[in-house]
Amino acid sequence: MRHLMNPMDFSVEELDKLFDLAVDIEKDPQKYAHMCAGKKLATCFYEPSTRTRLSFETAMLNLGGSVIGFSDAGSSSAAKGESVSDTIRVISCFADICAMRHPKEGAPMVAASRSGIPVINAGDGGHQHPTQTLTDLLTIRALKGRLDNFTIGLCGDLKFGRTVHSLVNALARYSNVRFVFISPEELRIPGYLRDMLWDKAITFEEVIRLEDVMGKLDLLYMTRVQRERFFNEEDYVRLKDFYILNKAKMDLAKEDMLVLHPLPRVNEISVEVDDDPRAVYFKQVQYGVYVRMALILTLLELA
Amino acid sequence: MLNVGKIEEGFVLDHIPAGKSMSIYYHLGLDKLDCTVAIIKNARSNVMGKKDIIKVECDINTLDLDVLAVIDHTITINVIKDGEIVEKRVLELPKELKNIMKCKNPRCITSIEQELPHIFYLADPVRELYRCKYCDEKNTERF
Numbered sequence: 162m163r164h165l166m167n168p169m170d171f172s173v174e175e176l177d178k179l180f181d182l183a184v185d186i187e188k189d190p191q192k193y194a195h196m197c198a199g200k201k202l203a204t205c206f207y208e209p210s211t212r213t214r215l216s217f218e219t220a221m222l223n224l225g226g227s228v229i230g231f232s233d234a235g236s237s238s239a240a241k242g243e244s245v246s247d248t249i250r251v252i253s254c255f256a257d258i259c260a261m262r263h264p265k266e267g268a269p270m271v272a273a274s275r276s277g278i279p280v281i282n283a284g285d286g287g288h289q290h291p292t293q294t295l296t297d298l299l300t301i302r303a304l305k306g307r308l309d310n311f312t313i314g315l316c317g318d319l320k321f322g323r324t325v326h327s328l329v330n331a332l333a334r335y336s337n338v339r340f341v342f343i344s345p346e347e348l349r350i351p352g353y354l355r356d357m358l359w360d361k362a363i364t365f366e367e368v369i370r371l372e373d374v375m376g377k378l379d380l381l382y383m384t385r386v387q388r389e390r391f392f393n394e395e396d397y398v399r400l401k402d403f404y405i406l407n408k409a410k411m412d413l414a415k416e417d418m419l420v421l422h423p424l425p426r427v428n429e430i431s432v433e434v435d436d437d438p439r440a441v442y443f444k445q446v447q448y449g450v451y452v453r454m455a456l457i458l459t460l461l462e463l464a
Numbered sequence: 465m466l467n468v469g470k471i472e473e474g475f476v477l478d479h480i481p482a483g484k485s486m487s488i489y490y491h492l493g494l495d496k497l498d499c500t501v502a503i504i505k506n507a508r509s510n511v512m513g514k515k516d517i518i519k520v521e522c523d524i525n526t527l528d529l530d531v532l533a534v535i536d537h538t539i540t541i542n543v544i545k546d547g548e549i550v551e552k553r554v555l556e557l558p559k560e561l562k563n564i565m566k567c568k569n570p571r572c573i574t575s576i577e578q579e580l581p582h583i584f585y586l587a588d589p590v591r592e593l594y595r596c597k598y599c600d601e602k603n604t605e606r607f
Contacts, residue, residue: 244578267573267598269582286571288599 164273175400183455197226202258204230207263217260220453246275253277265359279460296449309335316343317384319350324423340365375413379384383422407431474521476542485516491531530558535607570603
């Protein structure tokens with residue numbers, strides 16, 4: 162029995178297989194409409210996350226399965242003090258697969274170690290969010306046709322953004338991916354990621370202004386720069402516009418550059434960019450459903 | 465100079481950095497043993513200047529020595545039988561450490577889950593860096 166805790170749990174070959182399945186699901190969803198008939202997904206969400214939970218639930222419903230679960234810790238047995246280990250043992254008696262989000266880092270791993278059913282980490286604090294990374298990778302592969310030979314810019318909060326860290330780790334396994342990190346000094350990528358890229362002799366650069374690099378990017382992964390991450394208000398006011406993507410900045414980009422964002426977007430992408438065909442962050446949400454469908458089928462050994 | 469007699473059966477931990485012997489004493493659980501334990505602090509050493517030494521009269525295989533490598537992998541272990549050194553053990557950093565250090569990350573599941581062992585894995589042998597198995601937080605505990 163397999164679980165998914167970390168995007169790196171799957172080898173590049175296994176990911177290829179998973180993405181092939183997701184692409185086939187996109188092409189012919191009807192073929193998969195009853196593959197999980199009689200199966201139940203438990204969504205155990207100890208903290209609210211509307212989009213991820215609904216994406217998992219949609220994925221299971223699209224496969225003909227059904228869904229049980231809870232959407233905050235207050236309505237679960239955790240409020241009575243039950244341990245994660247005990248909860249998953251109980252859930253294992255009800256469902257065939259479980260997607261777990263928990264504010265404590267490593268909680269899904271503890272669940273997986275005690276579980277009788279496959280467990281998917283649907284986000285554990287600031288630690289991992291593997292299905293977001295799978296979504297990002299599938300979106301790139303589906304829309305660019307490849308996961309190698311491109312320059313990707315990652316913009317915004319690169320210090321605390323777990324989606325950025327996971328994506329950098331995942332893309333570092335593919336050949337000739339060049340990274341451009343665009344962030345204020347305070348929010349640079351952590352040293353361990355720079356070390357990892359150095360060790361693998363992967364090309365990367367770090368810049369402060371998005372405009373300076375727009376023209377060289379094949380992909381732009383946007384994240385939000387939060388006011389509270391700055392040491393002082395002055396720096397925030399001075400720098401925040403560097404990290405807001407608008408039409409003027411898009412005019413500097415290649416015609417086939419794609420803009421991704423893990424969402425929710427606040428103000429880091431101007432609404433005027435939404436109609437640009439290169440803005441694919443809402444398509445990304447759709448790919449999130451396909452990749453979760455493929456993941457459920459794979460972990461349940463139905464595909 | 466103070467003399468501590470040699471032991472017949474047991475082991476000697478030598479080249480312990482000066483001042484670390486009491487930490488080892490507790491981490492190895494030597495305080496719970498019935499046998500003779502001699503702790504020599506600040507012994508003269510040509511190489512180290514000062515060093516600590518621990519002599520223990522019990523079977524070495526009853527102890528979990530993983531913690532020693534984490535404290536300092538240059539500590540030498542001499543196994544003694546019939547008053548003679550019969551084996552010198554070299555310490556290697558263990559791949560995994562269980563319940564030796566505690567994860568300090570307040571967001572880690574170890575902070576709330578009952579009776580969950582604190583497990584660290586060796587993330588970088590060169591830098592002797594251990595990370596929590598659950599949350600990947602770096603170990604900052606020093607012995």
